[in-house]
Amino acid sequence: MTENTQMTENPPLDEKLLGLIAGTRQGVLATIAADGRPQLSNVLYVWDAGQRTARISTTVDRVKARNLRRDPRAALHVTGRHFWQFAVAEGTVTLSAVAAEPGDEATSELRVLHAAGERVPDEAGFDRQMIAARRLVIRLHVRHVYGIALDKPPGT
DSSP states (O other): OOOOOOOSSSOOOOHHHHHHHHTOSEEEEEEEOTTSOEEEEEEEOEEETTTTEEEEEEETTSHHHHHHHHOOEEEEEEEOSSTTEEEEEEEEEEEOOOOOSTTSHHHHHHHHHHHTTSOOSOHHHHHHHHHHHTEEEEEEEEEEEEEEEOSSOTTO
16 A cells, blocks of 8 residues: 655655556546535546646536635545555645636636647637636645555455
8 A cells, every 4th residue: 555644845745646646637526515515526637747736627617616716625536447546636726717818828728738738729719618618727736645556456
């Protein structure tokens, strides 16, 4: 089992668990509802290893965005190849501005996020879609990681 429970200013994070996070784009984002219950959302994300940040596109009116404006704490749960491989990345969130005009900071960041490293062929059209949907970027700044990263399930 691989687990990291340190909570220091710049904590070292377990590389094997970070590898699980970097190895996929699908996860479950946990936020805190107004009444204190956890609220879970399946999300697609892009991992920035250098910044230790998961970026997620959403719309301003989604529950997760409303929760994070009120309480910026969140966790991202990512699964591996089998039940005994998972990582949970915890931290605080910053939210981009809502996409408001072509080429603004929000639409530029959304282009990078949605294109996953490729160039968006129709930037003006893409920007119009992001503005119409009132999209923004959730940036989960990871401070703590825990989980299990067994190479194979027990008993195999």
